[in-house]
Amino acid sequence: MNAQVTGVIVVGAGGAGLTLATELALAGVPAVVLDRLPGRNLQSRAGAIQPRTAEMLALRGLLDDTLGRSIDYRLVGGHFAGLPVPLDYAAWDTRYPHPVLLPQDQLEAVLEDRLVELGGQVLREHRLTGLRQDADGVTVTVTAPDGDRTLRGRHLVACDGAHSSVRKIIGAAFPGEAATARMATADLVLTGDVDDSTTGHISSRIHTSPQGHFAMITPLANGLHKLILSGPRTMAAERDAPVTTEEVREVLQATHGGKVDVAEIRYASRFSNASRQLEQYRHGRVLFAGDSAHIHSPAGGQGLNLGVQDAFNLGWKLAAVLRGEVAEDLLDTYQAERHPVAARVLALTRAQGVVMGPQRDGGVPELRDVLTDLLRLPDANRYMAGVMAGLDLCLPSPDAAPHPLLGLRMPDVDLDLGDGEPPVRFSDLTRTGRGVLLDLAEAPLAAAAAWSDRITRVRARAISGSPDAEAVLVRPDGYVCWAGGAGLAETLTRWFGPAGRAGDGTSG
Ligand SMILES: Cc1cc2nc3c(=O)[nH]c(=O)nc-3n(C[C@H](O)[C@H](O)[C@H](O)COP(=O)(O)OP(=O)(O)OC[C@H]3O[C@@H](n4cnc5c(N)ncnc54)[C@H](O)[C@@H]3O)c2cc1C
Known part of the structure; x- marks a missing residue:
């Protein structure tokens, strides 16, 4: 069987996988996205x-x-x-x-629409079942409707969620704490006196019973509500067991005393408060992003956010490596920058579990x-x-005494480009996914001309909240990696690879 060859194989079309795939497509790097499901998961899940x-x-x-x-x-x-x-x-x-x-499915819809606009595609009903890597790439076996297929890519990114097949096939260590609580989430039609209890800063109130029942109701669109529930039945259920009307009704009866009932369960799934994180996000040519790399309880609404931000961090780096601009070592900064962020979220969600529990x-x-x-x-x-x-x-910096802006997100300031047009926002300059060298004081930045094939250089005057620097170099994921002074060429080389032969890319 001849393998279909691509640049990157992305396993999983959830928030992490779709973000990564759009970043790769934007950078012109060929990628294939596989998902085992026949269509988008329409359950709201993250809110x-x-x-x-x-x-x-x-x-x-x-x-x-x-x-x-x-x-x-x-x-x-x-x-x-x-x-x-x-x-x-x-x-x-x-x-x-x-x-x-x-609702999470809506973010996934936005991302998938963009992926398709950029020429990408999700291969549905493509379940990854096998994987082997060598010095040059990764070969996977996929079960698809028309039989088994083999695909080969230079790298593979596992975005295949909390129960990641890739993690299991590779045997990657996933240490942490086992579940102590089991819950379910359902998008359903409710009847009765549905109390949304939105308080201004909390989207829904928790209702409990002395017997250990738990219910949290949040309004969705189209007459549906999301119910997060638990109770003795849910605690004892197998992970793949369907969430039943009786189970939901018992919880609502215990927590709402019969004032609210369930008329129809549209989508439902189970989850737990297990808390685990991969020790290594990179295993040779295989990388992990999103829930495949870290799981924790949804307290505080962080999981999808972590996954999307993992993908923004990794996407441009992987693209630069695949385009041959930067050495593979750049991928190690993904672990250095993103592992501590998820470790902190795991600690915080455990802490919230204790406080809320x-x-x-x-x-x-x-x-x-x-x-x-x-x-x-x-x-x-x-x-x-x-x-x-x-x-x-604040991303870790290699400098002993870094400029105070280094490693921080670039604020989305208003900029006057001096072209007589209305001001633009910084975020208007980053649509292409390239790094941006923002010259705020006609700074001498001639050294940057040799990177104009990878960097957008813009002269502008900051109208609001000017960063405290004459010029800043901002990575494609929006973090400042240089803020004036010496070392511009070194920084450009570090993040974008050695100087090219292109001309001056100044705009504005
Ligand atoms: C009740 C609840 C509320 C939540 N609320 C929030 C919130 O408010 N904010 C927040 O940020 N997070 C929240 N989360 C967490 C969030 O849902 C997850 O963190 C998020 O789904 C992770 O995205 P992902 O892309 O990593 O994985 P997933 O969304 O799980 O996507 C993984 C994809 O991989 C596919 N896949 C799996 N195995 C294979 C295989 N072998 N081959 C091919 N494809 C495969 C799956 O079909 C799936 O489409 C909540 C979670 C729950 C349960």
């Missing part, structure tokens, strides 16, 4: 995207479509463990200081009170807002 993910979608012009599909309710800031003090996301200088309430010991209510008081302090609130929104991330 919110956080400000940093919104910013990253804006970098590629994907946010307007995303906002257009969001649930028309604006939460004011975020929350930690459902505590009553809103987290003030506006303290982080972002255009999107609130979570965007968006059943009051097994008398310490938990006091812990809630102590944390609530702490969150009333502006500095503590800002810290936690930055963590939950993903806005506080």
Whole structure:
């Protein structure tokens, strides 16, 4: 059987896989996306995207479509463990200081539409069943409707979710904590007095019973609601067992006393609070992104955000390696930059589980009170807002005394390009997925001319919130990697490869 050959094999068309595939397609790198399902998973699952993910979608012009599909309710800031003090996301200088309430399937639709626009495609009903790698590439076996197929790529990225086949085939260590709670989530038609309980910063209230039942109802579009539930039956159910009407009804009866009932279950699935993370995100030519690399409870709405941001970090690097511009070592920065971020999210979700969880010991209510008081302090609130929104991330720098902007996200400032046209936003300059060298003070940047095939150089005047530098070099994923001073050529070489022979790419 002859193998179909491509650049990158992406396994899984969830948020992580689709983001990665669109980034590769934007960079002109051939990729094949495989998914075992016959169509998009239409279950809502994740309900919110956080400000940093919104910013990253804006970098590629994907946010307007995303906002257009969001649930028309604006939460004011975020929350930690459902505590009553809103987290003030506006303290982080972002255009999107609130979570965007968006069912996960809608984000996947936006991403897949873009992938198709860019000429990409998802091969549905293509289940990866085998994988072997050698010095030059990865060969996979796929079970498809017309029989088994073999595909070969130079790299493979496993975005195949929490129960990743790739992880199991490779035998990658996935240490962490086993589940202590089992839950289910269902998109359903409810009848009765459905109390959405949206409080301004929390999208739904938790209802519990003394027998260990748990229910959280969130409105979706089209007359549906999302119910997250648990109880003795759910705790004892097998992972693949269908979620039944009786199981849902028992929980609603216990938590809502018969005021709410289920008329129809449209989609449902089970999940747990297991908390695990791969030790290594890269195994030779195989890389992992999203839930295949890290799993945790959905408390605080972080999983999809992590996966999308993993993919934004990896996509441009992998594309640069495949185009032969940069050595493969660049891929090691993916582990260095993204592993600590997920490790912190795992710790935070475990902490939230303790604060939100059943009051097994008398310490938990006091812990809630102590944390609530702490969150009333502006500095503590800002810290936690930055963590939950993903806005506080500072990538590790090789410099001993880095410029204060290095490693931070580039704010989406308004810029005057001096062309007599209305101002643009920084995010208008990043649609192509290239790095941007932003010259804010007619800085001497001649050295950059030799990278004009990979970098967009723009002269502009910042109108709002100017970064404190004469010039900044911003990576395709929106993080500042140079902020004036010496070392521009070295930085360009480090992230974009050795100088080319192209001319000056100045615009504006
Ligand atoms: C109730 C609930 C609420 C949540 N709320 C939030 C929230 O508000 N915010 C948030 O950020 N996160 C939330 N999450 C987490 C979020 O749903 C996940 O983190 C997210 O789905 C991970 O995306 P992914 O692309 O890594 O994996 P997935 O979405 O799981 O996609 C994996 C894909 O791989 C495919 N696949 C698997 N095996 C194979 C194979 N062998 N061959 C081919 N294809 C394969 C699958 O069919 C699937 O399409 C929530 C989760 C739950 C359960």
